[in-house]
Amino acid sequence: MAFGPHLLLATLEGLVTSAVLALMALGLSLVFGVMRVVNVAHGEFFMLGAVLAWAIASAFGGHPAVGFFAALIVSPLIVGAIALIAERLVLERLNYNPEATIVATIGLLYIIQQAALSLYGPEARPVEAPFSYRILLPWFGYSGYKLFVIAASVLLLLATWLVLTRTKVGMVMRATQYDSETAQAFGIPVGRVYAGVFAAGAMLAAVAAVLIVPISQAHYLMGRDPLLLSFIVVIIGGLGSLRGTVVAALLIGVSDGVISVFFSPTLAKIIATLAVAMVLVFRPQGLFGTISR
Amino acid sequence: MTEGSDSGKVIALHAAVIALLFGLNFVLPDYHHGVLARVLVLTVFAMGYNLLFGYAGLLSLGHAMFFAAGLYGAGLTMFHLGWGVPAAFLAGLVAGAVLALAIGALALRTKGVAFMIVTMMFAQVAYLLVYYFSAWTRGDEGLVVQQQARAITLGGTRLDLTDPTVRYMAALGLFAIVLIVALAIVRSSFGRVLVAIRENEERTKMLGYDTFANKLAAMVASGAICAAAGAAYVILFGYVGSTLASVQYSILPLLWVLLGGAATTLGPLVGTLFMYYVVDITSGYTSAYMLIVGVALILLVLFFPNGILGTIRERWARWLP
Amino acid sequence: MTPLLTTRGLSRFYGGLKAVDGVDFAVMPGEIRAIIGPNGAGKTTFASLVCGRVEPSSGRIVFDGSDITDMPPHRRARLGIAYTFQITSVFANLTAYDNVALPVQRTLTDGRGHGGVHAGVMSALERVGLAGRENAIAGTLSYGHQRLLEVAMGLALKPRLLILDEPTQGLSDGEIDNFIALVREIARDATVLLIEHNMPVVMQLADRITVMNLGKILAEGTPEQIRANSHVQHAYLGTPEEAEADG
Numbered sequence: 001m002a003f004g005p006h007l008l009l010a011t012l013e014g015l016v017t018s019a020v021l022a023l024m025a026l027g028l029s030l031v032f033g034v035m036r037v038v039n040v041a042h043g044e045f046f047m048l049g050a051v052l053a054w055a056i057a058s059a060f061g062g063h064p065a066v067g068f069f070a071a072l073i074v075s076p077l078i079v080g081a082i083a084l085i086a087e088r089l090v091l092e093r094l095n096y097n098p099e100a101t102i103v104a105t106i107g108l109l110y111i112i113q114q115a116a117l118s119l120y121g122p123e124a125r126p127v128e129a130p131f132s133y134r135i136l137l138p139w140f141g142y143s144g145y146k147l148f149v150i151a152a153s154v155l156l157l158l159a160t161w162l163v164l165t166r167t168k169v170g171m172v173m174r175a176t177q178y179d180s181e182t183a184q185a186f187g188i189p190v191g192r193v194y195a196g197v198f199a200a201g202a203m204l205a206a207v208a209a210v211l212i213v214p215i216s217q218a219h220y221l222m223g224r225d226p227l228l229l230s231f232i233v234v235i236i237g238g239l240g241s242l243r244g245t246v247v248a249a250l251l252i253g254v255s256d257g258v259i260s261v262f263f264s265p266t267l268a269k270i271i272a273t274l275a276v277a278m279v280l281v282f283r284p285q286g287l288f289g290t291i292s293r
Numbered sequence: 294m295t296e297g298s299d300s301g302k303v304i305a306l307h308a309a310v311i312a313l314l315f316g317l318n319f320v321l322p323d324y325h326h327g328v329l330a331r332v333l334v335l336t337v338f339a340m341g342y343n344l345l346f347g348y349a350g351l352l353s354l355g356h357a358m359f360f361a362a363g364l365y366g367a368g369l370t371m372f373h374l375g376w377g378v379p380a381a382f383l384a385g386l387v388a389g390a391v392l393a394l395a396i397g398a399l400a401l402r403t404k405g406v407a408f409m410i411v412t413m414m415f416a417q418v419a420y421l422l423v424y425y426f427s428a429w430t431r432g433d434e435g436l437v438v439q440q441q442a443r444a445i446t447l448g449g450t451r452l453d454l455t456d457p458t459v460r461y462m463a464a465l466g467l468f469a470i471v472l473i474v475a476l477a478i479v480r481s482s483f484g485r486v487l488v489a490i491r492e493n494e495e496r497t498k499m500l501g502y503d504t505f506a507n508k509l510a511a512m513v514a515s516g517a518i519c520a521a522a523g524a525a526y527v528i529l530f531g532y533v534g535s536t537l538a539s540v541q542y543s544i545l546p547l548l549w550v551l552l553g554g555a556a557t558t559l560g561p562l563v564g565t566l567f568m569y570y571v572v573d574i575t576s577g578y579t580s581a582y583m584l585i586v587g588v589a590l591i592l593l594v595l596f597f598p599n600g601i602l603g604t605i606r607e608r609w610a611r612w613l614p
Numbered sequence: 615m616t617p618l619l620t621t622r623g624l625s626r627f628y629g630g631l632k633a634v635d636g637v638d639f640a641v642m643p644g645e646i647r648a649i650i651g652p653n654g655a656g657k658t659t660f661a662s663l664v665c666g667r668v669e670p671s672s673g674r675i676v677f678d679g680s681d682i683t684d685m686p687p688h689r690r691a692r693l694g695i696a697y698t699f700q701i702t703s704v705f706a707n708l709t710a711y712d713n714v715a716l717p718v719q720r721t722l723t724d725g726r727g728h729g730g731v732h733a734g735v736m737s738a739l740e741r742v743g744l745a746g747r748e749n750a751i752a753g754t755l756s757y758g759h760q761r762l763l764e765v766a767m768g769l770a771l772k773p774r775l776l777i778l779d780e781p782t783q784g785l786s787d788g789e790i791d792n793f794i795a796l797v798r799e800i801a802r803d804a805t806v807l808l809i810e811h812n813m814p815v816v817m818q819l820a821d822r823i824t825v826m827n828l829g830k831i832l833a834e835g836t837p838e839q840i841r842a843n844s845h846v847q848h849a850y851l852g853t854p855e856e857a858e859a860d861g
Contacts, residue, residue: 038406090591098406099352100594103551106354106544107594110587118581228417231410270421277414280407281399482719482731489716492705499665499699501691501720501771 005139010258016146016215018253019153020208022246024226025233026160027204029245032234034177034197037096040105042205043227044112045083049075049206050127050218051120057127065130068214076206082112083202087195096194109223116220129214149211156207161242173197228269229256232276299612306613307476310559311469318461326457332562332569333464334525335545337471339553339561341518342546344475347556348484349511350491351401354409354543355416358396359516361423361538362389363523368533369429372436378445378454382524389520390513392419397512401505416543423535435534443531460529467525468562471518476558478514479614487511488556519546541583548586551593554600558614563601616679618643618805619664619775624673625829626659633659635829636673641775646797646806648820650813652849656829657809658700661777664807665697666690678774692724694774698767698781700809702760706753710763713752714738717770726772738770742796758789765793769800776800777807782815794818817841825849 028042052075057067086108094100133144164170175183176193184190208226209218216222229252237248252272259268314333321329338360345351366388367381376384400411423430430436443454452459478484489497490504497504527533536542545568553564568589576582593600599607606613617640626634634656641647649657662668664675666687675683682690691697696717705713718734721727727734739745742762747755752763761781768776778797782790790812797806797819810816816823816837823840825833827849833840840846 038410090595093595099409100598102354102406102409103352103547103594104591107587107590110544110583110590112587114581114584114587118579118584122580228414231414235410264425266421266425270418270425273414273418273421277411277418278399280411280414281402482715482723485712485716485719488708488712489705492707493703495667496699496703496705497716498687499667499691499697500717500767501688501724502716503686503688 002139005137007258008137009140009142010262011254012142012146014254014256014258015150015250016253017256018250019150020212021226021229021233021253022249023153023156023208023211024205025230025237025249026157026242026245027201027208028230029234029237029241030204031198031201034173035091035096035194036098037091037101037198038098038105039198039201040102040227041086041108041112042201042230043223043225044109044116045079045202045223046205046209046226047116047218047220047223048082048112049079049209050213050222051116051220052078052206053210053213054125054127054218055120064128068127068130068210071127072207072210075210076203079206080199080203084195084199087198091198092191092194113220113223120218120220122220124217124219126217127213143215145214149215152211153208156204157242157246160204164242225269228273232272235276235279302612303476303614307472307558310562311465311472314465314468318458318465323457326461328569328573329566330457330461330464330529332566333461333468334522334529335549335569336562336565337468337525338519338522339546339549339565340471340475340558341515341520341522343550343555343557343561344478344487344518345511345515346547346550347560348479348491349487349508351508351511352409352547353400353412354540354547355396355412355414355419356515356519356546357538357540357542358416358419359389359393359519360523360526360542360546361419362392362516363520363525364527364533364537365423365430365523366520367524368436368438368527371438371442371527373429375442378443378528382521382528385524385527386517386521389523390517392520393513393516394509397509397516401508401512413540413543416538416540420535420538420540423538430533430535433535435532435536438527438531438533440531443528454529455531464525464529467521471521472558472562474518476614479558483507483510491556544586544590548590548593550600551598552589552600554602554604554606557600557602557606560600560602567601615642617641618645618678619807620676621664622674622676624660624663624675625671626656626663626668627671632829634663634670637826637829637831639824639831641805641807643774643805644801645821646801646808646819648808648810648816648823649826650810650816650823651826651832654828655826657826658779659829660826661697661779661807661809664775665695665777667697691771692720694726694772695777696768696771696773696775697777698764698779700779700783702757702764704752704755704760704763704767706751708752709748710739710744710750710752710755711735711748713763714748714766714770717767721770721772734770738766741769741799742766743792758785761785762789762793765796773804775805775807777809779809780811781808782810782812790815 024046028039031037031039053071056071056074060067060070090104091101094104129145131145134141135144135147164173172188172193175188176190180190233245233248233252237244256268256272317329342356345353363385366385370376370384371381396415400408400415403411424432440455445452445454454460454463486497486502486507490507494504549564549568550561552568553560553562571585572582575585602613619641621637621639624634624637637660649660651657659668663670666685670683674681677693677695714735715731718727718738719731722731735748739748742765744759744762744766747759752760755763761784765781782793785793794815800806808819820837822835823837824831825840825846832849833843833846
């Protein structure tokens with residue numbers, strides 16, 4: 001293949017990565033923005049979404065689209081419920097102390113991951129895509145499902161944006177993010193907002209996972225890399241900024257796709273991780289600096 | 294803090310622990326003898342972690358990189374360059390200290406949560422580097438150091454470090470040295486400054502202390518001790534692989550120290566010993582033994598933040614260092 | 615005689631708020647200088663600029679002939695500028711002994727102190743009247759004793775300039791009398807900058823008084839001159855004095 005089409009293919013692959021990453025990172029950003037909790041278990045909610053998608057899709061027979069769309073709705077609901085329970089049982093009792101919550105979410109990470117290992121097993125299992133239409137470009141054919149993933153992600157991001165900016169729920173969340181004590185004084189049930197935000201964050205990760213699982217299979221360790229990438233996106237994109245998160249996800253997703261095509265993926269990860277660590281070191285007044293005081 | 298009778302008790306307790314571990318060499322069954330040797334080396338890792346986390350109050354999520362610096366510093370020089378045990382050990386130690394100096398100079402510009410994330414990311418980079426240089430490290434397959442290379446000559450006598458008793462005594466020797474060093478640091482002026490930084494960094498500055506320099510010194514000491522554990526691990530057990538550099542080995546020392554009691558000199562031993570056996574027994578039944586680690590972390594932060602020895606100190610024995 | 619401490623055009627702005635606004639200030643060695651003023655006058659910010667907790671927006675600070683404007687706080691402390699906090703900030707989880715041992719070992723390392731840590735700690739605790747309490751956990755001491763411990767920590771730094779920020783706040787009358795005697799004793803070998811609301815204490819102790827209002831120096835003089843100054847009376851009468859913390 002010539003350079004041009006090769007680059008186009010890499011860019012398309014990068015856009016698919018970006019689409020999924022933007023959803024997942026938005027969940028992480030929302031939880032951090034409103035609750036000041038760094039959720040290290042976020043990658044496991046993603047994994048859980050994918051594993052549940054496999055379970056739900058295989059429970060449904062018939063056309064693959066039936067199982068897939070059932071999974072798209074049910075899997076995030078289950079993940080959200082689990083996150084809600086974890087929030088009430090653990091994070092709330094820690095009073096959202098930043099360091100203690102990180103240690104607790106590390107614990108949660110291992111519990112979810114190892115539970116998946118015991119119940120689901122170490123195999124990687126595929127979920128069939130709801131349709132198998134291929135779009136024929138002059139140079140290569142491209143999966144129509146992948147384009148559907150991009151479109152679905154754009155729609156979900158728009159919907160989240162509308163909820164955050166145009167509804168009462170969004171206003172309550174922003175008030176809590178701005179000043180939780182004042183919000184409490186004005187009768188906003190801060191505890192319930194936190195629980196809801198934590199569940200919503202986990203659900204965004206689960207939706208992202210259901211979308212990606214027909215492309216990349218479900219596996220109990222699949223949460224690791226997306227977690228790291230989401231951290232990178234949130235750090236670069238800036239706190240609580242939906243637009244920043246999307247732009248950063250595009251940047252990371254496409255560059256990861258392009259770099260991985262031309263260079264070793266390990267080297268790409270090394271460079272990205274190091275670069276973001278340096279951003280945190282030299283601009284600590286940015287995202288995380290605000291809570292370290 | 295420095296009363297005569299307490300000093301006597303403290304020294305007697307630490308001497309008794311070392312003497313007890315020495316005596317166990319002669320009575321333990323083979324299996325537990327081998328486990329304890331491994332636990333002692335991992336305890337050194339935990340003690341290094343405790344110096345930074347327990348005393349200076351800096352919660353790192355990336356200490357696997359210092360352990361790995363020792364592992365690969367010693368392992369690669371033995372495997373590829375044919376270095377002897379003392380030189381390889383020194384190489385591992387220096388690698389850890391230099392890495393800690395570099396990482397500390399960068400990461401200590403941040404605080405709290407940002408410090409945790411930054412150390413985690415640097416450790417991830419170190420872990421990926423092990424893969425990137427698979428030609429030398431063989432990634433997760435790892436390197437096995439030949440048995441004949443794992444020996445030292447002391448005054449004309451060749452000591453085979455693969456012999457169970459020699460290996461146990463070497464592990465105990467390292468443990469005892471690091472325990473004494475840790476005790477000395479904790480009771481020194483430097484140790485007092487580290488605790489002051491943990492309690493209130495701003496106030497410590499106003500008393501004339503360069504808190505950055507003190508934290509950096511703690512980081513280097515901590516990194517060097519963890520690297521010593523890594524170097525000893527590859528020398529005594531003959532294997533180094535990328536799993537030992539993974540994020541799991543950044544979380545485990547945190548768990549060991551939290552369980553045993555942060556900022557107690559003997560807490561790392563108690564926590565490592567207990568957790569090692571729990572994981573060892575669990576892994577006999579299921580491959581999902583890390584589940585125990587997750588549950589333990591959550592239960593500790595929720596209900597038992599002082600750990601075992603921390604609680605004993607709080608309730609009954611204030612003199613415990 | 616040259617002043618121990620001089621500031622030139624020292625300012626600190628927080629957004630539009632001029633907390634300290636172009637202050638020219640000088641204090642002579644051996645002096646006890648009180649800084650008074652209504653709440654929000656900028657007294658604590660001024661003291662924080664001198665000891666380095668806060669960086670100035672503009673202006674210079676000269677201590678003993680050398681410019682210390684860009685010096686980090688720990689180096690200023692080693693030069694002999696000690697600050698005792700308005701809100702008590704002893705190390706609550708450490709013993710009284712360890713609290714005082716920290717500044718003592720600092721002066722020993724710097725070669726400014728003599729003898730051992732133990733002797734230094736005991737003498738500092740004795741000077742403030744806390745002898746015998748060395749093994750108490752600082753956080754369990756009474757409020758008055760915590761304030762005294764704070765002063766002992768300042769003393770143990772062997773300061774040449776001791777800044778006391780609201781030292782008598784929360785002390786009983788008896789404790790205040792002891793405290794006045796203590797400050798007089800300290801002033802025999804150190805210069806004292808006293809930020810204080812309690813006017814009887816100020817009038818008894820101060821050689822000179824500086825009055826601040828709205829970030830600026832309103833007046834300066836002996837206690838008698840200040841008492842007679844109509845501007846000062848106006849500033850105080852115009853602004854009801856509150857017992858709350860000064861911003």
